Amino acid sequence: MNYEANIGLEVHVQLKTKSKIFCGCPTIFGAPPNTHVCPVCLGYPGAMPAMNAAAVRLTVLSGLMLGCRINPYSKMDRKNYYYPDMPKNYQISQYDQPLCLGGGLEITRPDGSKKMIRLTRIHIEEDVGKNMHFASSSGIDFNRAGTPLMEIVTEPDMANADEALAFLEGLKEILRYGGISACNLEEGNLRCDVNSSVRPAGQAALGTKTELKNMNTFKGVHGALLHELARQIAEVQQGRRIRQETRRWDDAAGITLAMRSKEEAHDYRYFPEPDLLPIVLSQAQIDDWAKTLPELPEQRRARMIRDYGIPEYDAGVLAADRAVADYFEATAKHGKSAKAASNWIMTTVLAKLAGQHLTIGEVQITPAQLAGLINLVEAKTINMPTAKEVFELMFAQGGDAAEIVKARGLAQVSDAGAIEKLVDDAIAANPKVVADFKGGKEASLKFLVGQVMKLSQGKANPGLVNDLLRRKLA
Ligand SMILES: [Zn+2]
Numbered sequence: 001m002n003y004e005a006n007i008g009l010e011v012h013v014q015l016k017t018k019s020k021i022f023c024g025c026p027t028i029f030g031a032p033p034n035t036h037v038c039p040v041c042l043g044y045p046g047a048m049p050a051m052n053a054a055a056v057r058l059t060v061l062s063g064l065m066l067g068c069r070i071n072p073y074s075k076m077d078r079k080n081y082y083y084p085d086m087p088k089n090y091q092i093s094q095y096d097q098p099l100c101l102g103g104g105l106e107i108t109r110p111d112g113s114k115k116m117i118r119l120t121r122i123h124i125e126e127d128v129g130k131n132m133h134f135a136s137s138s139g140i141d142f143n144r145a146g147t148p149l150m151e152i153v154t155e156p157d158m159a160n161a162d163e164a165l166a167f168l169e170g171l172k173e174i175l176r177y178g179g180i181s182a183c184n185l186e187e188g189n190l191r192c193d194v195n196s197s198v199r200p201a202g203q204a205a206l207g208t209k210t211e212l213k214n215m216n217t218f219k220g221v222h223g224a225l226l227h228e229l230a231r232q233i234a235e236v237q238q239g240r241r242i243r244q245e246t247r248r249w250d251d252a253a254g255i256t257l258a259m260r261s262k263e264e265a266h267d268y269r270y271f272p273e274p275d276l277l278p279i280v281l282s283q284a285q286i287d288d289w290a291k292t293l294p295e296l297p298e299q300r301r302a303r304m305i306r307d308y309g310i311p312e313y314d315a316g317v318l319a320a321d322r323a324v325a326d327y328f329e330a331t332a333k334h335g336k337s338a339k340a341a342s343n344w345i346m347t348t349v350l351a352k353l354a355g356q357h358l359t360i361g362e363v364q365i366t367p368a369q370l371a372g373l374i375n376l377v378e379a380k381t382i383n384m385p386t387a388k389e390v391f392e393l394m395f396a397q398g399g400d401a402a403e404i405v406k407a408r409g410l411a412q413v414s415d416a417g418a419i420e421k422l423v424d425d426a427i428a429a430n431p432k433v434v435a436d437f438k439g440g441k442e443a444s445l446k447f448l449v450g451q452v453m454k455l456s457q458g459k460a461n462p463g464l465v466n467d468l469l470r471r472k473l474a
Pocket of ligand 1: 023036037038039042
């Protein structure tokens, strides 16, 4: 029998605000424990929360980018449960009136086809503190308590691990474009709970689901789903029932393990938060915010293909990050060849950044300077190996490519007379290789080109060297 899977995600995203959701404490990551705290985020009795307007705005913007209906009236609720990292014994969240409803995100599957993954809702809530366990004691860091989160809940529309991964990657791309979240997984900016179930193909009702809690890497979600779906299918095939339970992913062992069953599940006894006013948004306010939205990744890819004539693959790589796309467009505008700009950024620039753990915003070379370098290659003033050398210098200290080439005497030698002399020298010095070439060994020419390049200290125009060698040897 064939089985099909249904996967739904609950993604918690840290919103990019300067301060926490209900107090003025900063949201900076990595500060010493319990240094960014106050009576509100420590849950002191009587402390009064005040809503951070930026958190509401960023959530509404996310909803607009994801095609949600923005709820003109939403409210905050208390979700009651006890946990040591949550000092109030309740979390302020949203229950029956979330900020955003419906919407969806279209994913591209590995085979290139598209699929819409529907969203149920997006609501805002506060994060909790962080438990830390030492050799013989435990501590709690409340710096993270009260950090604004947005929870994006999907319908169970994903059918396999690949689709879940594509959804998470697409979501991250959009949220970064919109400046909603840094989406830094290492800092826990994006964490998700994964619900999955299996059912015989064609069965209308969903199977019993299990939940994987607090996954903080995309690779983990993918690996956990591969294992969990196979486990569920094996259970059902052996005539056993799937228990509705919370499981955890053991990354090292590559398996999921039961944590607690539904019998122990919480009843949160939600009720309206009496210390916060409902969030009432006028259409004018929503429209005003909507005006600040950037072009979305999908639209940008299409426009870059249209405006710059670059291949779809290039547009995909460059537009994956808004800052990289900006850098490319600025370079292409200053340069003579958009395709050359794309090649340089995709290969040389991005590889260099990755190697040094830098972002495009930290690069020393301005788009105009990179375009200057590319134009020198296009004009055949310098050859490619020299250009890479100049690039290294510019990467380290910035500067103008033409000036570096001039100061270091790197300009390509395209004077046929000067090159001819070097070609003669190379032929005279390598009689055996010359004989090989004449005997039909085509690869020998490459060696001779290399010798001439060496004699010119890398400055000869390789095309010209090639032509002259062929002519002489013929
Ligand atoms: Zn605080």
